[in-house]
Amino acid sequence: xSGHGPExxxxxxxxxxxxxxxLVVGTIATVGASYLHFxxxxxTVGLALLIASVKAGFVALYFMHxxxxxxxxxxxxxxxxxxxxxLMVLIIWASGDKPMNTVMP
Amino acid sequence: MEVPYTVENRPDTGLYNAKVGIWLFLAxxxxxxxxLFSSYxxxxxxxxxGHWPTELLNVPIGTVNTMVLILSSVTVVMAWASLKLNDFKxxxxxxxATVICACMFVLIKSYxxxxxLTHHDVVLADGMRVDGHLVEETDEYxxxxxxxxxxxxxxxxYRPTAIKEAEHGDDHHHAEDRKIMLADIVKRTTWGPxxxxxxxxxxTLTGLHALHVIAGALVIxxxxxxxxxxxxxxxxxxxxxxEVSGLFWHFVDLVWIFLFPILYLx
Numbered sequence: 001x002s003g004h005g006p007e008x009x010x011x012x013x014x015x016x017x018x019x020x021x022x023l024v025v026g027t028i029a030t031v032g033a034s035y036l037h038f039x040x041x042x043x044t045v046g047l048a049l050l051i052a053s054v055k056a057g058f059v060a061l062y063f064m065h066x067x068x069x070x071x072x073x074x075x076x077x078x079x080x081x082x083x084x085x086x087l088m089v090l091i092i093w094a095s096g097d098k099p100m101n102t103v104m105p
Numbered sequence: 106m107e108v109p110y111t112v113e114n115r116p117d118t119g120l121y122n123a124k125v126g127i128w129l130f131l132a133x134x135x136x137x138x139x140x141l142f143s144s145y146x147x148x149x150x151x152x153x154x155g156h157w158p159t160e161l162l163n164v165p166i167g168t169v170n171t172m173v174l175i176l177s178s179v180t181v182v183m184a185w186a187s188l189k190l191n192d193f194k195x196x197x198x199x200x201x202a203t204v205i206c207a208c209m210f211v212l213i214k215s216y217x218x219x220x221x222l223t224h225h226d227v228v229l230a231d232g233m234r235v236d237g238h239l240v241e242e243t244d245e246y247x248x249x250x251x252x253x254x255x256x257x258x259x260x261x262x263y264r265p266t267a268i269k270e271a272e273h274g275d276d277h278h279h280a281e282d283r284k285i286m287l288a289d290i291v292k293r294t295t296w297g298p299x300x301x302x303x304x305x306x307x308x309t310l311t312g313l314h315a316l317h318v319i320a321g322a323l324v325i326x327x328x329x330x331x332x333x334x335x336x337x338x339x340x341x342x343x344x345x346x347x348e349v350s351g352l353f354w355h356f357v358d359l360v361w362i363f364l365f366p367i368l369y370l371x
Contacts, residue, residue: 009189016182023175027365031168034370048366055362063182063355070119073128080132084139091143095150 019062026055112341127349131356134317138360141313145306145367158303159371161296163217167369170213171361174318177206178358181325181351188344193336196347200329203354207322214315221296221304225249227285228257228292236296240282247290252283307368314364317357324350 030051038044061067066077109115110122118125149157184199225247226236234257237249294300298308328347335343 006190009186013183013186016179016186020175020179023178024172027168027171027175030366030370031164034164034366045371048371049363052363052366056359059178059355059359059362063178063358064352072118072120072125076128076132080135084135087136087139088143088146091147092150095147 015062019058022058023055026051026058030055112339112345121345123345123349124352127352131352134356138310138313141306141310142363142367145310148302148306149371152302158301161303162307162369163220164369166213166217167365170210171365173206173209173213174358174361177203177210178355180206181354185344185347185351188336188340188347193333196336197329197333200325200333200347204322204326204329207318207325210318211315211322214311214318218308224296226294226296226300227290229285230289230291232257235283235285237283244287246284246286247293248282248284250282254283310364310368314357314360317360321350321354321357325354 030048033047033051034044036044036047038047066073108122112121114120115122115125180199180202184196184203187193187195187199220238223239224236225239226234227247227249228234233254235249235252235254237252239247240250241248296304298305328343328350332346333343335346
């Protein structure tokens with residue numbers, strides 16, 4: 001976070017409280033969404049992860065000050081995101097290698 | 106030897122060293138939890154239809170724990186903001202609130218663990234499977250509360266669909282405590298990480314996360330207590346240390362934000 005003047009900090013505190021509200025509403029929405037029964041599992045998972053990502057975004061942007069950070073941190077996180085997505089994609093890709101017709105014991 | 110750039114920013118990065126350090130550490134943590142998350146996805150997608158346990162965790166308790174962690178994320182950032190405003194008393198208050206929230210989280214999690222570790226899953230000689238909480242155990246018998254019974258299938262362990270059917274059936278739904286003679290038991294296990302794949306990944310993910318909560322709480326408690334002396338000698342470095350410990354704490358919160366829906370709600 002670049003600016004640390006008292007006025008700016010006081011303004012930021014108000015933002016923190018707003019973010020708290022968003023996170024509480026987000027948590028209630030996550031629990032509420034779990035009672036919606038979609039036909040597709042992918043839809044259920046997608047919605048849950050979407051709400052979680054929005055909540056995580058608010059924490060990262062405001063509490064971790066990523067909204068106003070130095071370039072080196074963005075570069076570092078960009079690299080982390082690349083490897084994280086690579087890990088996920090490779091795993092999902094590999095899951096396609098399992099036998100299509102699993103025989104029930 | 107003096108450690109450089111503990112307060113002033115390094116010219117090439119524009120940040121003090123500890124901040125770059127914690128972000129590098131958090132990047133490695135993303136990969137650690139990422140590996141476990143991807144393992145979860147692989148296990149979940151690979152499970153046979155109707156065989157992945159659902160609704161085994163207590164959603165209200167998980168929701169309360171989520172709220173506790175969210176609240177702690179606010180108190181930890183407010184502690185840092187208080188130092189920026191030169192308000193040490195408020196810093197101490199918020200820092201203590203964070204430690205209390207962390208303790209609450211761990212206590213609630215321990216209660217959940219205990220609940221699972223006292224939940225017994227028993228295969229009987231007559232081909233039935235019974236699960237419920239252990240109430241009493243002697244050399245001759247055990248008593249399970251809220252037992253649910255359903256036919257065991259050889260070669261298949263836990264069957265959530267069978268349990269759901271049994272729970273909705275009139276004969277089996279939360280009957281009286283059930284006394285089972287040890288002589289009638291073929292196999293007996295508890296809902297620990299050894300029970301099935303679901304509990305293995307559940308305990309691994311939440312256990313690792315809980316270790317992070319405990320480690321973070323210890324650091325925050327140190328800076329609330331003995332470590333806070335630094336405020337008098339080097340307030341700027343102390344504020345930076347609080348920011349760094351706060352960044353770790355927010356990461357712990359971030360991980361839980363994803364763990365909660367995945368393990369409790371899906």
